[in-house]
Amino acid sequence: MGADLTSAAAARGYAGLCAAIEVTRTGITRLRGVGLRPVVVDLDRVPLKNNVHNRHAVGISTWQAFMSRTDLTLHGSVVVVVGHGEVGSGLARAATSLGTIVLVAEASAERRLIAAYDRARRTRHRHRGAAPHHQPPPLRRRDPARLRRPPRQPRGA
Incomplete structure (x- = not known):
């Protein structure tokens, strides 16, 4: 997530950079290739990353x-999620x-069953990689008048 920023700061010799946190495997690989002096914390290997971050926050x-x-x-639309692992299930x-209708395309029978229990529908394919047989409804624009937020109150007020 922040490998580009971290490597750019290190390349420019930013003196305030003493440590970095990286969440993605790609970012960790990229930072290892740069040979940074600061400590890089690899959150991709932390169990909470898969169990919480990938399943919910993503x-x-x-x-x-x-x-x-x-x-x-997305309300009332059809969404196709390819794969039902940690990220796909999230x-x-x-x-x-x-409020969407979720279709899940998954090769694993076990994960298809989990998707069904999560109230997702399975796509029906004639062969692998085929598109679903139906056309999803067009996405609708949100009504800005209904979505206006109240003005923010200044801090300490």
């Missing part, structure tokens, strides 16, 4: 980023909580 943050960037809502769970 799904929530992905759909929030999608909705904020596109100004589209994406499916978060999408279900936002």
